[in-house]
Amino acid sequence: MNDKNTSLFSEFAPVSTEQWMERVTADLKGADFDKKLVWKNLNGIAIQPCYNAENKITQLKNTGENSQTLVNYRTVTVCCSETGNELAKKAIEEGINGIIFQIISDVKVAELLKDIDLKTITVSFELYTNAVAFTKDLVNFAKNKDLKGYINTRVLSHYVTTGLFDEKQIELAAELIKLTADFPNFKALTISGTEFLDSGANQVQEIAYTLNALVFITEKLKAKGVAVQDVFNNLNFLFAIGLEYFVEIGKFRAFNSLLVEIAAKYGIADFSNTITAKTSIWSKSITDAETNLLRCTTEAMSAILGNVDGVLIDPYDKEFKSASDFSSRIAGNIITILREESYFGKVANPVDGSYYIEEVSFKIAEKALELFKAIEAEGGFYKAFENESIQQQIAEIRLQKLKLISQRRTPMVGINKYPNLMETVDAKLLSEGDVTNPKVLTPRRASLEIEAMRRVTEELVAETNVRPIVQLASYGNLTMRKARAAFAYDFLGVSGFDVHQEESFENAITAANESAKSDSHVVVICSSDDDYDATALDFIKAFRTLNTDKVLLLAGAPKHMDELTEAGLDGVVNMRTDVLVALSAIQRKVQKTLKS
Incomplete structure (x- = not known):
């Protein structure tokens, strides 16, 4: 072993898959290998417990690039320009490099963005009214500046949560694409898939339905005279991040790969889009709420490794009260620590080549493409949603998820396992039960039914002391x-x-x-x-x-x-x-x- 050229562990013969299986079968003592060791999740994919050089893994192409300029977003609700500007500058002082302004009233862009350096800070906007007037003001303000970010007019979110599609939203999107044409790093069209996952969908459904929605909106914009190239260059996708760590990594990689395939069908070979990931509502809890910090951390890790461009972490207490300065600061610090101290976003594609993740990514992409084609065969996204087939498919997965939680086969700390027995919770904060409307999508916490049961206890305590x-x-x-x-x-x-x-x-x-x-x-x-x-x-x-x-x-x-x-x-x-x-x-x- 003194020879420098001798490879490490060369004295040990490699273990073949056959040898490994023989040993594992003996250790299982007659137990079923598939039931004990092969992971089957609700995406309908089976993941093997072991991989080696004998396994042939199909690597997806075009899975994205690990962002070297990862955007750490914070949401700022704007009721007036001065207050919004102050909150944004405070966030920037705390290390935030991306602001999502929720514009709920008329504001002046110059006052809102006063003293904010657009070269280093990404600014995005959720617009509920007067989007064209606001965007014109923004474009005039940002002349000769490097404007980065996106606009979200909730074109898809509004439809799937209300069941009402407004054709004017397509006209609005077309107008915004024209207005922002001189800013290639600013995206005028946001398509959100968060409502799917937060309503109980699995990752395959989230990818497929989002791509179906993309085709639907692209066709609508084409009819309004917008070039497909301009549509794809203006895309920002907003996704929720679930708790299944490796599956979520695979989800984002699979989506990137399928997006390139969809673009190719339109004859688009080169385009520029962004993906913004947001911590999910589904996975959060009111009981033992501090555990949300751990959930947010792993969710953010999987999104970054999945090659997203920006991450929005909601404060851990957002589900039951207005976020405090403390909880907002902690949420922002999670990404700062991951990016600066853990080197997430600084290492180029660290998961590429991992047999396990490559296998997960490929199988998710395969299943998502299959579902995407099935929806298109039905007549596309709009028809499938109007027929409620999308809602029904999501409901089936949601019920399976809730059953696993109720049976404690899916453990959720502080919800169905390891409760904080020292904690008292105001009954008014707890859910009264599921309020899902089968005709639309309703983002919700997975814990609603267990919260409703806990609420009964708290009301009993209040009544009887x-x-x-x-x-x-x-x-x-x-x-x-x-x-x-x-x-x-x-x-x-x-x-x-x-x-x-x-x-x-x-x-x-x-x-x-x-x-x-x-x-x-x-x-x-x-x-x-x-x-x-x-x-x-x-x-x-x-x-x-x-x-x-x-x-x-x-x-x-x-x-x-x-x-x-x-x-x-x-x-x-x-x-x-x-x-x-x-x-x-x-x-x-x-x-x-x-x-x-």
């Missing part, structure tokens, strides 16, 4: 009772009840007698399967002799469930228990007891 107490009564095998008490502690904590630490007892009868007489409203039996076989029935009978009002649960999956239920057991909590169904049933019985 009592927070229901959960007692974990354990006995028997030390290891199993500890494990099941920990599981029950986490599971029931989602309800907002006051879950006490485990109490150990000498035997089942003692545990039954003491817990029946305690101040608790819910009691959970925690022990091993062997102990349940021997004593669970005795525990339940002894408990119900003393108390018939309390909710009595068992942590685990015991045999003879019918017999235990008949004796007075209210239910079980285990890995297969649906958190919404179980906790709602517990709430109903506790409500009845407390209110009586």
